[in-house]
Amino acid sequence: MGELFPISEYWWFYLSFVGLVVLLLALDLGVFHRKAHTVGFREAAIWSVVWITLSLLFNLALYNYALWKFPQDPRLMAIPGFDPSAAAWRVSLEFLTGYVIEKSLSVDNIFVFVMVFSYFSIPPKYQHRVLFYGILGALIFRGIFVALGAALMQYQWVVLIFGVFLIFTGLKILIAKEKEIHPERNFLIRILKRFIPVTPTLQGGKFLTLENGRRYATPLLIALIFLEATDVIFAVDSVPAIFAITNEPMIVFTSNIFAILGLRALFFLLAGAVDKFYLLKYGLGVVLVFVGLKMVWLNQLFGGHFPIVLSLGIILGVIALSVVLSLVFPKRNSATVRREFGD
Secondary structure, X not given: OOOOOXXXXXXXXXXXXXXXXXXXXXXXXXXXXXXXXXXXXXXXXXXXXXXXXXXXXXXXXXXXXXXXXXXXXXXXXXXXXXXXXXXHHHHHHHHHHHHHHHHHHHHHHHHHHHHHHHXXXXXXXXXXXXXXXXXXXXXXXXXXXXXXXXXXXXOXXXXXXXXXXHHHHHHHHHHOOOOOOOHXXXXXXXXXXXXXXXXXXXXXXXXXXXXXXXXXXXXXXXXXXXXXXXXXXXXXXXXXXXXXXXXXXXXXXXXXXXXXXXXXXXXXHHHHHHHHHXXXXXXXXXXXXXXXXXHHHHHHHOOOOOOHHHHHHHHXXXXXXXXXHHHHOOOOOHHHHHHHHOO
8 A cells, every 4th residue: 555645745734744843843932931941840741741732632633634534535545445444543543653652762862961961061941942952953854864764665675674773773772781971072073173162161041152253162052963963863763663663754754753842841851860760771672672573574474564553552561661660679879789788
């Protein structure tokens, strides 16, 4: 079966969706966060609920649109055995599954955000500004990755390569030890410092500043560039992972974008508690191995497509289990061990 939402017919949807995202971001920064301030737990919780609600409402609207549109599409109805109601339900489940995968993988971003803001001594009141522009850049990169993925995923050998890559990445997460982050070694940051000097301290909420007629970058800009470079690396994992769930670029794009839009609120909600969910990284590793196996083997085993309901159940189950186990068996730091067993 061909694409349910071919870009040649749904170009208007992509433009409208991007316009909606730009409007939401403009309201976010220009109205609700016009003044730099520290985002507290309550505000972060409210915004997390807002973004999740918007995502679910979009999914509901997408389901109802597909339920209305598919029976009127001669191209789809000419396909033997095509069931418009079942196809609309599948679209909704694929969006939800892709959203859950990206939302779960984005927790890894939060660990990086915490370390980068600490490394560059970025005050809490400026962190939202960095994350805003970081996510704006992430939206652009994700669009590029989705477009490339849609073109490449038409070839079975590419699907297999992506599947093997996801399995390898998942196993690496499960086995490899955590490494310290060294932003000063980042290639883009080293290149930037060759062309523009960097101020030793922050200059308010500015990314660039002018001193004695010379342009300087601030640590805020360095932090932003590092976060952008990190997101590109994360996108290499997350975009193929959602393509393992669906071959519809529109679903991959929209579920990815909605998950990213709520990332800032999720950061401020969980920033102080990331260590509590220390087992989540292993859950994410298992999820990546699972979606990789779907691309390499499980889809073929189930006649071309692994059941989407079962996929969603496995992914939610693994993530929930890793969170629960993290809380039931809290991580013991070295200070706790010394208190219990002595120096």
